[in-house]
Amino acid sequence: MxxxxxxxxxxxxxxxxxxxxxxxxxxxxxxxxxxxxxxxxxxxxxxxTREALLDALLRTSFDELTAKADGLEKSNSPADALVSWLRDFVACARDYRGAITSMMTAIEDEESALHASCVTMRASGARLLARAQAGGVARTDIDGADLFALAGSLAWLGEQPSSAPRADHLFHVVVSAILTSEGSGGAEP
CATH class of the missing domain: 1.10.10.60 (Homeodomain-like)
Structure with missing residues (x-):
């Protein structure tokens, strides 16, 4: 170029x-x-397309989340790594107000310009979840798609004026539902 x-x-x-x-x-x-x-x-x-524009905007953030997951996987406890990545994902999704709907749709649409970026980013969270599950600190009845949906829900709630003041509280409620009692230390603020 x-x-x-x-x-x-x-x-x-x-x-x-x-x-x-x-x-x-x-x-x-x-x-x-x-x-x-x-x-x-x-x-x-x-x-x-609008999706091509969103992909260009989000790709850098998604690449950073993927790289962060790699670093967290090597240096943090499984619970802390998962919580840290989840917090960063929610913040990233909230930065671009309204983009979460496009992100959620793009995961299922292989033709979407956002698809590859979203799939790669979701996979990094799924790896952290699997690591936490293997370590016995996260419930085993959820997968990466569930984690992505929960994170997307938290991002969406944070965009809603009536829910924004409760966003941090709701984040901790969701984290405590994901982590088992052994991993709940990562749920603290």
Missing amino acids: RADARKNRDHLLAVAGTAITEQGADVSLRDIARRANVGLATLLRHFP
Whole structure:
């Protein structure tokens, strides 16, 4: 990619990230283009769909979550690693208000631009869950898909004005439901 094209793409991503944080993932693509001082065709040339734009925005965060899972797996107790990763996932999903719906849909849709990023990120959480289960500190009747759904629910709740004040409490309720009594030390704030 030429340097000027890379600069334009990075500028569009920065503007889109701000717009989505402020207005949610359903913000008008035309509004994003207007804010970036480009035409809609320019935005669509770089990001032909809303999902392609979300993927570009989320991929860096998802890659960081995947790398963090690798590090946590090596350096933390199974319960602490799982709780830390779960907290970071919820925070990441909340950063892009409204994106959780697209993320949840993309997991099942192999044609989605978000699919590969979401699957890779979900797999990193599933590895941490399996490690905690093998260590006897997490319940064994849930899997990575369940963990992703629970994390997505927590992110969605945090976006709701009426639930946001209780988001941390609800996070701890969910964590205490995932961890067994041996692993509950990781559920503390």
